[in-house]
Amino acid sequence: MFVDKVKIYVKGGDGGNGMVAFRREKYEPNGGPAGGDGGRGGDVVFRVEEGLRTLMDFRYQKHFKAQRGEHGRSKNQHGKSMEPMIIRVPPGTVVTDADSGERIADLIRHGDEATVARGGRGGRGNVRFATAKNPAPYIAENGEPGVERWVELELKLLADVGLVGYPSVGKSTLLSVVTAAKPKIGAYHFTTIAPNLGVVEVGDGRSFVMADLPGLIEGAHEGVGLGHQFLRHVERTKVLVHVVDMAGSEGRDPYEDWKQINEELKQYRESLSKRPQIVAANKMDLPEAEVNLEIFRETVGEQVPVYPISSATGQGVRELLFAVADQLDQMPVETDPEMEEVAEPKVYRMEEPEVPFLVKKDNEVFVVEGARVEKLVKMTNFNYDESVRRFAHILKEMGVDDALRARGAQEGDTVRIGTMEFDFTF
Known part of the structure; x- marks a missing residue:
């Protein structure tokens, strides 16, 4: 699992x-x-x-x-x-x-x-x-x-390349063709419910890690469907391969699918829309794919590289892999947009609160709260009278006694600090 x-x-x-x-x-x-x-x-x-x-x-x-x-x-x-x-x-x-x-x-x-x-x-x-x-x-x-x-x-998975796209466009099939990974493949939506990783050997000595990620749907950036469970893994990928069903199966419009997925990425995180992207025009072995491909290329323009492929027959897959490898080679070795923000583990230090302690009343008991006074109680050994006197002296120096009197504490009243209770004395 x-x-x-x-x-x-x-x-x-x-x-x-x-x-x-x-x-x-x-x-x-x-x-x-x-x-x-x-x-x-x-x-x-x-x-x-x-x-x-x-x-x-x-x-x-x-x-x-x-x-x-x-x-x-x-x-x-x-x-x-x-x-x-x-x-x-x-x-x-x-x-x-x-x-x-x-x-x-x-x-x-x-x-x-x-x-x-x-x-x-x-x-x-x-x-x-x-x-x-x-x-x-x-x-x-x-x-x-x-x-x-x-x-x-x-x-957040560490992969060089992430396969994105609507459910059932062929992402898992493509991963199974180009790697040794064996993802679950089925003719229904959300066959993939968890990311799959595989190493792609291009054939000229180059290789990269590819992740098949669960399919997106409209509203994913708000958590709809697999939503955030999917999108968190996209953040670390260097290149996105957008798999589009160019045959328009199930009556879908390839361009609208491409546009909607990019909008979901942008809504989730602005930087994802600027990530290098290659379109894998899949299912080119099916009718109407050629006509849809021409319309798609005219609509998106030349700024988006489009590679026609068929995961089922292997058509164009080799050319796609070389294009992906070339894109990765053009990127600086240490480039990872998500990692650049936190390249090293960040250390956080707790700031001392402006008010070192608070005094409040719980029915008839006066309660003193504060990290320092509560730690003082835990570190005091009350088996020795000198330790008890030292404890009382530190509380007085901190101003706890004065704060209790200002709150109305009288001789013999019960004061609670942490899990211990004391009798208040002047």
Whole structure:
């Protein structure tokens, strides 16, 4: 089964917890702090694997969580950081944040990588908090939570040539004639419901990858029929071969078909209408094809190269392939209109919000929301009084106490931050 769009959950590994420990050596029973730091959690990394051609595997596994870092140990031993979790994806995979819609990365070539969920840093052990005033602190941090998010993976096939046209004009037959691909062929619309790829050997040492794409219908740019499922794969092709039923089967007008398909391409993306295009005037072995061909050539003019062919008999196919190969040779080696916009995986950095936290009331409970304060709760080890005092001090410095009072909080009121609840005290 061909799968070209999925939504999955990824989570970087949490950092390991720092440790509270002290040196306990002979003749030095009250040694200084010796709690080690926790290790860093593993990142979630997408890596392109050239042999993959579909996102099928993600239909069965949709959750990916990297390992958390090891906890710190006594004697100032740091916990081990975890290796990244590598997830293999096919070439042409676009990764988008499911919530914001922002593009995270466009993975094109074999070996391309993008980190989509970073692991959290390890919590600091008590040796990190030693000061002249407090040389033996009972303070240690929990590990930082790893980044978690839902992402959408969208596959846009990487092919040199894309076959476009209305259903049942002979695209699949042409692909089966010029390559070793075995697409499903039938005398009814939408026989092809998923793209097929094949390598074309021209015969003079040149070759290129051709994709037979599902047939278009009117309104495809709005998602009608196979719509966007088809059009996303056209974006990456360098040359379009527009297959037209020149015999006018089913009472169709070859010129109107050609015109309508180009309009759909233009409506979906303006740049597609400017992509190099060659018309394959197919079914020339059928009656009325010659007459329709003359009318078609007169109507479209000389700016559009037209090659009469018959996929059934092989007539003109060789000439068409040479024309396509020549067109590809004229294009710069690195030219790919879609890839030029995102030639390298793009890295996005989260901007700090203008308001660091918000205070609201949920019935009788005061709720403090904000990424920084919620992370502070998760990284505070509440088993030690000094850690609790440090937590309260940081909240006060951030202005949380003042914001709660301004909102009407009184002594003993319940305050919720994340999943924890506290009693408000002055």
